[in-house]
Amino acid sequence: MTEPLDTYEPRxxxxxxxxxxxGLRVLVVGLGVSGFAAADALLERGAVVDATSPDVSEAITERARILDILGARVHLGEDTVAVPPEGTELVVTSPGVRPDNPLLVAAAAAGIPVWGEVELAWRMRARTGAAPWLTVTGTNGKTTTVNMLASILTAAGLRTTSAGNVGTPILEAVLHPEPYDVIAVELSSFQLHWSRSVSAVASACLNVAPDHLDWHGSLEEYQRAKGRIYENTQVACVYNVQDPVTEQLVMDADVVEGCRAVGFTLGVPALSMVGLVDDVLADRAFVEQRQTSAAELCTLADLQGEAPSVAPHYVANALAAATLARAYGVGPVAVRDGLRAFRPDAHRIADVAIVDGVRFVDDSKATNPHAAAASLLAFEHVVWVAGGQLKGADVDELVATAKDRLRGVVLIGADRARIADALARHAPDVPVVDLESTDTGVMDTVVQQAVALAQPGDVVLLAPAGASLDMFTSYGARGDAFADAVRRHAGGGPEAP
Incomplete structure (x- = not known):
């Protein structure tokens, strides 16, 4: 599945x-947060660093100034390099740079190894006593799962953090002056594409659905990148029983001898699985008597908090986090306490208000059809707020799966016509409101139209199935606009969910 490691060794x-x-001559491509961290770490260890970025912003210019002071040669904007400078022994690329970027293609043609910042971070760990990694990937649910895992590890009394694609560069976590006991690492398909030698204690792929195909070139390449999460895993490869692709990726992986495949499931767990028995999250993988018994980890009520209900995909994320923690040796009580204490980040199936019996939920983070489907299937009757940039994804399966739950649909954004066409094919009787406005203030109209379609007991759900940049600065800004509009509709005094 992977190329020989020696092709990735500059020395x-x-x-x-x-x-x-x-003296190692390194070209760092990209000067975002991770690129800057890579260049800084290399300079500190005496490498000779060139750093290049075609993008120029206030933050990038400031990072470039600092790197210049530290001794790097920085190339920004029109001064960016087209080929690796003469003598370059290693290229370290930021995760957003596509593999077909001419600079990376030129490096490969010249036989220069290309590492991602995750690969560099793994090789920047301490020689002895380095914090083990527990790694998570998946099309959807990565951030929630890795933060749940960090909460569990904290409850177990371990010094830990979540890092990687979750926000904190993994290099910062690895090089922190106060070492961690263990690190929960979120890895995107972009990061995994350039990863070769990482060897996690336990790793999980939550799900795989078409996404980022423009970056990877094909679904097969995207799946292959996700599968790298399992390479070299030491104790447990955690897969989703409901998603056979994840199990196949485990079967295809080259793991450390003795590593187990452990499934998580929303059903009753079989042997070597963690799943649900009635309302209990139960472990049949990491208990001695797993042939005949299971360990109770927590209940659905522990996950629910103050929410009226807990979505199935949220439960699946909790099961995956619990499985990774159990693989690391964390006890059931810490799993329960960590999940009980956890609160998801904003815009992830977040309750906004209940007004006149109608529940408003912000899942603006559902930026692809797979995520939107998981959100829609969490509720019985839904007025769906959808639209945005579909990034080439197909929505027919999403609409066909959710059609019986739809009370109505309100469409916004650049690719709303594609969703409207799918609704016409698969759910022709569902009323659809198509809003042409691209003004961010359209959310007041969205809420008004959704309220007109809703009945008491229904959920008005913002789960767009597309990216937000056609209308908003981020999915967070889109979610905030929706929530603000709901509160205005409620007259400034929404009923607490």
């Missing part, structure tokens, strides 16, 4: 932070 022995990095 022998670069496997820990105290190796001989001095």
């Amino acid at each position: 022998p022995g670069l496997t820990h932070r105290d190796a001989d990095w001095s």
Whole structure:
């Protein structure tokens, strides 16, 4: 599945932070947060660094200024390099840079190894006593799961953090002056594409659905990148029983001898699985008597908090996080306490208000059809607020799956016509309101139209199935606009959910 590791070695022995990095000529591509962290770490260890970014912003210019002071040669905007400078021994790329970028293609043609910042971070760990990694990927649910995992590890008394694609660069976590006991690492398909030598204690792929195909080139390449999460795993490869692709990726992976495949399921767990028995999250994978018994980890009520209900995909995320923690040796009580204490980030199936018996839910983070489907299937009767940039994804399966739950649909955004066409094919009797306005203030009209379609007991659900940048600065801004409009509709005094 993976290329020989020796094709990724610019010089022998670069496997820990105290190796001989001095004089290594490195080109860092991209000066976002992770690119800056990579360049800084390399300079600190005596590498000779060129850094290049075609993008120029206030933040990038400030990072470039700092790197210049530290001794890097920085190339921004029109000065960006087209080929690796003469003598370059290693290219470290930021995760957003596509593999077909001419600079990376030129590096490969010249036989120069290309690492991602995750690969560099793994090789910057301490020679001895480095914090183990527990890794998570998936088309949807990564951030929630990795933060749940960090909450569980904290409840177990461990010094930990969540890092990687979740926001904090993994290099910062690895090089933190106060070492962590264990790190919960979220990895995107972009990051995994360039990863080769990472060896997690336990790893999980939550699900795989078409996404980022423009970056990877095909669904097969996207799946292959996701499958890298399992390579070299030491104790447990955690897969989703409801998503056979994830199990196949485990079967295809080259793991450390003795590593187990452990499934998580929303059904009753079979042997070597973690799942649901009535309203109890139960472990039949990491208990001695797993042939005949299971360990109770927590209940659905522990996950629910103050919400009226808990969505199935949220339960699945909790099961995955619990499985990873159990693979690391965390006890059931800490799993329960960590999940009980956890609160999801904003815009992830977040309750906004209940007004006149209608529940308003913000799941603006549902930026692809797979995520929107999970959200829609969590509720019985839904007025769906959808639209945005579909990024080439097909929505027919989503509409066909959710059609019986739809009370009505309000469409906004650039690709709303594609959703309207799918609704016409699969749900012709569902009323649809198509809003042409691209003004961010359209959310007041969205809420008004959704209220007109809703009945008491229904959920008005913002689960767009598309990205937000056609109308908003981010999915967060889209969710905030929706929530603000709901509160205005409620007259400034929404009933607490």
